[in-house]
Amino acid sequence: MLEVDHVHKEFGSVRAVRDVHFTIPDGTTFGLLGPNGAGKTTTMRMILGILTPDGGAVRWNGQPVHANTRKHFGYLPEERGIYGKMKVRDQIAYFGKLHGMREPSLGQEVDRWIERLGITQYADRPCAELSKGNQQKVQVACAAVHRPQLLVLDEPFSGLDPVNADILLAILRELQSNGTALVLSSHQMWQLEDLCDRFCIIADGENRASGTLEELRSVFPTRVVRIGDTHGTSEINVPATTDFAAMLRELVSTKPITRFEAVEPSLHEIYLHAIGGSAA
Amino acid sequence: MNMTDLQTVFAAEFLRRIRSRAFVIGMAIGVVGILTFTKLPALIGNAFAGSSTIVLIGDETLTSPAEALLKSDYDIAAKLPAGTIVTQAVLRTNKAAAALTLSKTRQGITVAVDARDPSAMRRADIKRDLLPLQLSLATGKTTAQVNALTSIPITIKTIGSKFSNSNQAQQVKGIAYMLIFFLYILILLNSQLVTSSVAEEKTSRIAELLVASVDPATLLAGKILAGTAIAVVQMLIWIAAGVLTGGSPGTSQTADANAMFSLSQIFDVLTPLVIVAFLAFFVLGMLQLCTIFAALASLINRTEDLGSITGPLTIPVVGALFIAIAALGSPGAPWIVTCSFVPILSPFVMFARIAVSNVPAWQVVLALAINLGALYGIALFAGKVYRVGMLLYGRTPKLSQVWNVIRS
Ligand SMILES: Nc1ncnc2c1ncn2[C@@H]1O[C@H](COP(=O)(O)OP(=O)(O)O)[C@@H](O)[C@H]1O
Ligand SMILES: [Mg+2]
Numbered sequence A: 001m002l003e004v005d006h007v008h009k010e011f012g013s014v015r016a017v018r019d020v021h022f023t024i025p026d027g028t029t030f031g032l033l034g035p036n037g038a039g040k041t042t043t044m045r046m047i048l049g050i051l052t053p054d055g056g057a058v059r060w061n062g063q064p065v066h067a068n069t070r071k072h073f074g075y076l077p078e079e080r081g082i083y084g085k086m087k088v089r090d091q092i093a094y095f096g097k098l099h100g101m102r103e104p105s106l107g108q109e110v111d112r113w114i115e116r117l118g119i120t121q122y123a124d125r126p127c128a129e130l131s132k133g134n135q136q137k138v139q140v141a142c143a144a145v146h147r148p149q150l151l152v153l154d155e156p157f158s159g160l161d162p163v164n165a166d167i168l169l170a171i172l173r174e175l176q177s178n179g180t181a182l183v184l185s186s187h188q189m190w191q192l193e194d195l196c197d198r199f200c201i202i203a204d205g206e207n208r209a210s211g212t213l214e215e216l217r218s219v220f221p222t223r224v225v226r227i228g229d230t231h232g233t234s235e236i237n238v239p240a241t242t243d244f245a246a247m248l249r250e251l252v253s254t255k256p257i258t259r260f261e262a263v264e265p266s267l268h269e270i271y272l273h274a275i276g277g278s279a280a
Numbered sequence B: 001m002n003m004t005d006l007q008t009v010f011a012a013e014f015l016r017r018i019r020s021r022a023f024v025i026g027m028a029i030g031v032v033g034i035l036t037f038t039k040l041p042a043l044i045g046n047a048f049a050g051s052s053t054i055v056l057i058g059d060e061t062l063t064s065p066a067e068a069l070l071k072s073d074y075d076i077a078a079k080l081p082a083g084t085i086v087t088q089a090v091l092r093t094n095k096a097a098a099a100l101t102l103s104k105t106r107q108g109i110t111v112a113v114d115a116r117d118p119s120a121m122r123r124a125d126i127k128r129d130l131l132p133l134q135l136s137l138a139t140g141k142t143t144a145q146v147n148a149l150t151s152i153p154i155t156i157k158t159i160g161s162k163f164s165n166s167n168q169a170q171q172v173k174g175i176a177y178m179l180i181f182f183l184y185i186l187i188l189l190n191s192q193l194v195t196s197s198v199a200e201e202k203t204s205r206i207a208e209l210l211v212a213s214v215d216p217a218t219l220l221a222g223k224i225l226a227g228t229a230i231a232v233v234q235m236l237i238w239i240a241a242g243v244l245t246g247g248s249p250g251t252s253q254t255a256d257a258n259a260m261f262s263l264s265q266i267f268d269v270l271t272p273l274v275i276v277a278f279l280a281f282f283v284l285g286m287l288q289l290c291t292i293f294a295a296l297a298s299l300i301n302r303t304e305d306l307g308s309i310t311g312p313l314t315i316p317v318v319g320a321l322f323i324a325i326a327a328l329g330s331p332g333a334p335w336i337v338t339c340s341f342v343p344i345l346s347p348f349v350m351f352a353r354i355a356v357s358n359v360p361a362w363q364v365v366l367a368l369a370i371n372l373g374a375l376y377g378i379a380l381f382a383g384k385v386y387r388v389g390m391l392l393y394g395r396t397p398k399l400s401q402v403w404n405v406i407r408s
Helices: A042-045 A088-098 A105-116 A132-144 A160-179 A213-218 A245-252 A265-277 B003-019 B022-045 B059-068 B088-091 B124-141 B145-152 B166-203 B206-214 B218-249 B252-257 B263-269 B272-297 B303-329 B334-339 B347-354 B361-389 B398-406
Strands: A002-011 A014-024 A029-033 A054-058 A074-078 A148-154 A181-185 A198-203 A204-210 A222-229 A232-239 A256-261 B051-057 B075-080 B100-107 B109-117
Touching: A014 A029, A014 A042, A014 A198, A029 A042, A042 A148, A042 A181, A054 B303, A074 A132, A074 B206, A074 B272, A088 A105, A088 A132, A088 B206, A105 A132, A132 A148, A132 A265, A132 B206, A148 B272, A160 A181, A181 A204, A198 A265, A204 A265, A213 A265, A222 A245, A245 A256, B003 B166, B003 B218, B022 B166, B022 B218, B051 B059, B059 B075, B059 B100, B059 B124, B059 B145, B088 B100, B109 B124, B124 B145, B166 B206, B166 B218, B166 B272, B166 B303, B166 B347, B206 B218, B218 B272, B218 B361, B272 B347, B272 B361, B303 B334, B303 B347, B334 B347, B334 B361, B347 B361
Parallel strands: A014 A204, A029 A181, A029 A198, A074 A148, A148 A181, B051 B075, B051 B100
Antiparallel strands: A002 A014, A002 A054, A198 A204, A222 A232, A222 A256, B100 B109
16 A cells, blocks of 8 residues: 655745645555646655655555665656667566566566567567657556556656557556556546546645545535526536435426436546646 | 666666677777787888898998898898999899998998988998998908997996886886876776766656666666776777787887887786776776766756766866876876876876886875775765756756755
C-alpha cells in the first residue's frame, strides 16, 4: 500500500504542492486528476523519490520509501525520452537491469514485452528509427519490464493517437489483472474514468476531492433533476439532500408530468466543481 | 551508492562508448598520429637519402682511404678513375647527388665538388672527414694511426639532474612532451564525450526515467568512471602502438640517428615511478575534469548550449598544457612548483616535473593528496548540481540560480 501523507514541496517562491494526501491499496488503480500546474507531476516525482518532500511523507507498506523499495516501482514520465542510438532490445534490457533484473529472466521478459507490443521486427533496430507510436511502446516496456508492484504513469494518454491509446489501455488492463497497482495522472477526466478504482482531484497543489466514483458522487452538493411535461423537458439544480420522492409527489399534484429523473453527476462535473476557479 | 547499479551504468556506458564511431575514429587518428610521430624521421631520412650518395673520382691511392673516412657520413656509390669528367649522366647512372674529385698537390689533397644541389654539401663535414688523410700524407703515418692521434674522448656529465648524460635528458624530454600531449588530448577528448553523454540524456529527456530508478550520484559516478576507463584503454593502445612501431628498426641508419628519440628505448628512461605517476595523475586529472564537465552538462537543455557552458572550462586545461611544457624546461622554477600543487593544473605540471627532475617524494604525495581532496570536493558539488540539473527544464539557468539551489 502506498501512502502519500500530506506532502508539500516548494521551488523557491513557487508552492508546487501545498498539501496532497491519498492512499493506494495494493493492486488498485488510482487516478490523480487536476488542471495543468496543479502539482501532479511534482507529486509523482515525490512518490518516486526523484524529489524529496519539504514536509509530509511517502510510505510504502508503512515504511519510508528507500532506494531498494523504488526498485519495485516503475515510472513513465510525462516527458518521455529514449536513447536514439540504442537498440530496442538493449534499451528495455538496460532498464530491466537498473531495476535489479538479471539473466536469464531478463532476456525472457524483454522478449515477452517485445512480442506483446508487436515490435518484434524492430527488436534489433536503433530506437530512433521507430515511429513515434512504437517508441511510446518501448517506453512503456522500459517502465514495466521488471513487473513493478507500483507503476506510475504521468499523463500516459496525452499525445497518443486513438489506435495507440487503445493499445496502451489494453496493456494497462493486463497489468491491472496481474495485480500491479497503477497511478495515472491526467487533466482530462474521461481518459481515466473507466480505468480507475479511486481518484484524487487536486488543484493549486491541494486535495480538492478524493475517493471512489460513488464516494465522490455522494458528497457532490447538487443534483440535476430532469422534468418532462407537455411543454418539453427542463433541468433544474437542487441540493443533493433533496427528498426526491416528496419532490415528485409535489410536482405531480400541480401539473401532468411525463418524465422525472434525478441525474447522478458525471466525473467531469465532479471534476469541474472540485477544481472550482482553477483553469480546467 | 548502490554497487550493482554502478556496475550496470558503468558497463552500459563503457560499451556504448567503445562501440561508438567517435571512439573508433579517435583511436584510428591517434594511431596514425603516433606512427607518423615515430616513423616520420625515418621516412624523411629516406626521402633525402639521395643527397648523401656520392661518387669519388681520383687516384686509387686517394679514393680508397677517402672512402673509409667518408663512409660514416656518405654512401659511396662508386669510385671512378682519375680524369673522369663529371657530367649529369655520371651522377644519374650512379644515383648520386654529388661527385668528389680528389687530387694530390704539394700542399696535400684538394677536393672539387660537383653537386646537383651545392647547398646540400657541407664543406665542414667533408673537411673533418678527410683531415686524417691530409695528415697521413703530410706525416707519413697511416690514416689509422692519425685517427687514433686525433680522436679525443669527450664525456659530458650533468650535475643535479636525474639523467646520466645530455642525450638521455633529451630523449626523456621528448617522451615526456609526448605523454603530456597524450594526457591533454585524452583528458579533453574523453571529458567531452562524458559531457555529451550527460547532455544527450538531458536533452532526450530520458534523464527523469533514469533518476527514478538510479540514484543520481551513482549514475554520475558510473559515467565518469566509464569515461576514465575508456581514456585509459585508449592511452594503453596508443602507447602499445608507439612501442611496437618504435621498436622495429628504422630503414635508414642516418635517419634513425637523427630521430628525436626512439620509442624502443622508452623503458630505459621511463622508470616505474614515472609510469605510475603518469597513470595516477592522468586518472586524477581525468576524474576532476569529467566530474565538473558532467555536472555542468546536466544544466543545459539544448545540445547547442553545451559549448557555451563547458567552453570556459577548457581554458584552464589549455593553460595547464602550456605550464607543463614550460615545466619540462625549468622544472624547479618556483611558480612551476607552485602550479604543480594546484588542482586541475597539478596532474599536468607535477607529471612534467617528475618526468624531468627529481621531485622529493613528499611533494608527490602532497600533490596526490591535494588532488584527491579536490576531487572529493568537486564530486560533492557536482552531485548536487547534477541532481538538480537533470530535472531543470526550461531555459538554461543562470549560475546564480544554480548556486541558490545548491545552497538550499
Ligand atoms: N523544477 C521546478 N522548478 C520550479 N518550479 C516548478 C518545478 N517543477 C514544477 N514547478 C512548478 O510547480 C507547479 C506544479 O507543477 P507540476 O507538478 O508540473 O504540475 P502538473 O503536473 O499538475 O501540471 C507549476 O506551477 C510549475 O511551474
Ligand atoms: Mg505534469
